[in-house]
Amino acid sequence: MPLLGHRPIAIDLFAGAGGFSLGMEQAGFDVAVAVEQDPVHGLVHSFNFPHTKVLCRDIATLKGKEIKAAVRQWAKDNGYRRRDKSIDLVFGGPPCQGFSLIGKGQVDDVRNNLVFEFCRLVKELQPRYFVMENVPGLKLNKYACVLERLIDEFKAAGYEITEPVQILNAASFGVPQKRRRLFLLGTKLGCSALTYPEPMLRLKSQYITVKEAIADLPNLDDFPELQKTDCIQLTPAQLEQIESSATPYVKTLRNSTTEPNNFAYPRQWNPQQLTGSMQTIHSDVTIERFNQTLGGNLEPISRLRRLHPHKPCNTLRAGTGYDRGSYTSPRPIHPDYPRVISVREAARLHSFPDWFRLHTTKWHGFRQVGNAVPPLLARALGHQIIAVLEVKPKVPTVSLELGDIQLLQFTLLKASKYWEVLEGKTL
Numbered sequence: 311m312p313l314l315g316h317r318p319i320a321i322d323l324f325a326g327a328g329g330f331s332l333g334m335e336q337a338g339f340d341v342a343v344a345v346e347q348d349p350v351h352g353l354v355h356s357f358n359f360p361h362t363k364v365l366c367r368d369i370a371t372l373k374g375k376e377i378k379a380a381v382r383q384w385a386k387d388n389g390y391r392r393r394d395k396s397i398d399l400v401f402g403g404p405p406c407q408g409f410s411l412i413g414k415g416q417v418d419d420v421r422n423n424l425v426f427e428f429c430r431l432v433k434e435l436q437p438r439y440f441v442m443e444n445v446p447g448l449k450l451n452k453y454a455c456v457l458e459r460l461i462d463e464f465k466a467a468g469y470e471i472t473e474p475v476q477i478l479n480a481a482s483f484g485v486p487q488k489r490r491r492l493f494l495l496g497t498k499l500g501c502s503a504l505t506y507p508e509p510m511l512r513l514k515s516q517y518i519t520v521k522e523a524i525a526d527l528p529n530l531d532d533f534p535e536l537q538k539t540d541c542i543q544l545t546p547a548q549l550e551q552i553e554s555s556a557t558p559y560v561k562t563l564r565n566s567t568t569e570p571n572n573f574a575y576p577r578q579w580n581p582q583q584l585t586g587s588m589q590t591i592h593s594d595v596t597i598e599r600f601n602q603t604l605g606g607n608l609e610p611i612s613r614l615r616r617l618h619p620h621k622p623c624n625t626l627r628a629g630t631g632y633d634r635g636s637y638t639s640p641r642p643i644h645p646d647y648p649r650v651i652s653v654r655e656a657a658r659l660h661s662f663p664d665w666f667r668l669h670t671t672k673w674h675g676f677r678q679v680g681n682a683v684p685p686l687l688a689r690a691l692g693h694q695i696i697a698v699l700e701v702k703p704k705v706p707t708v709s710l711e712l713g714d715i716q717l718l719q720f721t722l723l724k725a726s727k728y729w730e731v732l733e734g735k736t737l
Contacts, residue, residue, distance in 0.1 A: 318699055321345075321377060321435065322362075322401030323369060323428055327354045327668060327678035329660065330401055330443070331362065333688020338696045338703025339399060340574040342384045343377055345369060347674045349725035352677060354669050357490050357713035361388065361575065366729040369404075369427045374434025388513035395433050399695055403443035403683055405430050425460055433467040439695050440469070441628075442494040443683050446477045449492060461493070469496040472504050478687065482509035485661045485684040486518035487623040493691065498534035502698040507690040518559050519643055521619040526555040529647055530587045540588035540653065540670045549582050563663045571693065576709040586668050586675060590641075596684070600648035609643060614642045614650065616643040623659040628680030639680060652678065661686040667712070670719050 317340040322331045325344035335341055345365045346352040352366040365372070378397075385395050404424035413655045425444065432440050448457055472495040480489040495504045511517055528548060530536050544552070553566065561567040564581060578694060592600070595734035596612070603609040606618035617623055627639035641650040651659075653668050653675035656733050661684045720728060 317703060318398035318696070318701055319381065319395065320399040320401065321381070321397055321437070323431060324404050324424070325355055325364070325402070326351050326681045328358055328666075329662065329679075329682025329685050330403065330688045331355070332574065332662070332666070333683065333685040333690075334399070334401060334572040334690040334692040335359075336572045336685060337692025338701060339692060340390070345372060345377070345379045345402075349501070349649075349729050350669060350674055350720065350722055351681075352673075353717040353720055353725050353728065354667070354678060357715075358666055359579075360710055360713050360730045363387075367368070369424065369431070371654045372431070374431055377431070377435060383565065394605045397437040399439045399441070399692075400432050400435055400437040400701060401441040401688075401691075402428055403681075406499075407670070417724060423466065425456070426463070427462060429463050429467070432464065432469070432496070435499065436468075438498050438699070439504060440464075440494075440496040440689055441695075442496075443493045446490050446492050446496070447495055449475065449477065458678070464494075464496050468499050470499060470503060471496055472506065476506050478506070478682045479509075480661075481514075481622045482511050483684075483687045483690045484509070484510055484518055485522040485622075485659075485686045486520060487626060487659050487661075487684065489625045490685075491683070491687075495691075495694075504694055506637045507694050510690070517622045519620050519658065520617045520623050522559050524624075524651075525619070525646075525656045526557070526560055527655060527658070528552070528584070530584075530589055530652055531647065531649065533584075533587075533589075536587055537591070538588075540672075540675075541583055541585045542587070544582050544584055546582075554606075563658065563661070565663065565665065571689070573703040573705050575706045577663075577665045578709050578711045581664070584654070585664075586657060587652045588670070588672055589652075590650050590672065592649055597648040600643050603643060605645050612640070612725045614640050614643050616649070617645040619645040624682045625654055626660060626676075628677045641676060654705060656680075660684050683716070685688040 317338055320334050320339040320341045322341050322344040325331060325346040331341045331344055339360050343365060344355055345367055345722050346355055347368050349366050352364050356364045363380050365380060395467045424667055428442055475494055477490050477492050480487055496505045533542055535542055554700055556564060562569050599611055603616045608615050615624055644651050653672055656676060656679045657668060660679050660682060667677050
């Protein structure tokens with residue numbers, strides 16, 4: 311692995327596939343360690359972030375000293391040159407179903423305890439700053455005791471909380487999706503205090519639309535091979551069609567234009583590949599119903615919403631994991647075609663770049679998108695921290711090679727065995 315620079319060090323807890331990590335990297339951080347319990351998601355994170363040490367562990371059983379040891383090993387392996395290797399930032403989004411407005415919203419949901427595991431690790435790691443993401447429901451009156459206790463514990467550990475706690479809408483930060491999330495910002499006493507980022511787009515008329523995000527992509531139903539694979543090689547003419555019709559938003563996701571505020575490591579990728587695009591087969595009756603559904607409306611039988619081409623997407627949801635019945639949340643209907651959107655189209659609507667790969671199984675891929683913090687929103691938060699750290703990041707000159715494609719194809723069983731073998735060799 312090539313030498314890294316003097317960038318601030320960050321830790322991602324509850325990392326998933328890496329939307330939060332990517333945004334912080336784009337802001338100028340080196341994400342040294344990412345913790346993810348789900349073995350499938352952990353492998354996808356490893357594929358996209360070959361320079362990050364991924365720990366496939368349950369947060370509740372993980373100690374801060376183990377993360378610090380992983381940071382030291384990461385610094386040694388990567389030739390990290392900054393003398394001060396203390397942790398600048400801890401960030402993450404503890405699973406939020408217990409506070410969700412959509413779910414049952416039970417105060418005693420066991421998953422609610424994970425916000426306190428996040429707090430515990432912040433206490434043990436003592437970063438200069440932390441950012442915790444969660445659903446807006448955490449601000450509801452019935453959860454007031456949870457939020458107040460959490461803030462009190464952070465304050466007792468020596469952190470100032472930026473108040474009032476705010477809910478940010480991803481659409482206000484250039485993401486073509488209406489997605490509201492709560493962010494808790496913490497500053498270690500003695501450091502310059504954090505503030506929330508100002509919205510980039512204040513008017514709804516300025517929001518990036520579904521059409522701006524995905525209209526350049528070819529109709530995947532035109533490629534019979536996508537019934538069996540999620541990836542095809544486009545012809546030069548097809549690639550030219552994408553490039554010629556790409557909006558400014560899409561050009562940033564395809565790395566075909568320079569972004570002045572993106573300091574991520576360049577990735578080596580093949581822009582001629584169309585990835586994350588396995589078809590979903592619908593019956594003729596379903597196709598007819600989809601055809602009759604207007605943009606922005608719910609299809610009455612499936613209850614799926616057809617995306618309006620000239621508005622942002624509604625919130626993309628993840629569905630449940632293995633422990634909750636492996637249920638995939640409803641996928642929106644494409645604004646132009648009588649089918650649900652693909653994983654790649656969902657990734658575009660979440661501000662993931664086209665080089666970023668998700669698991670080849672649609673259920674995993676949609677969960678990875680729906681669970682993620684949109685990178686553009688994460689980047690805006692990261693820029694706030696970079697500013698108070700008084701760091702002037704630069705675009706790295708070293709490009710990273712993505713991981714082995716097999717990491718995107720493992721079943722749960724194979725992924726679990728992979729981590730068992732890996733940890734047996736490294737711990």
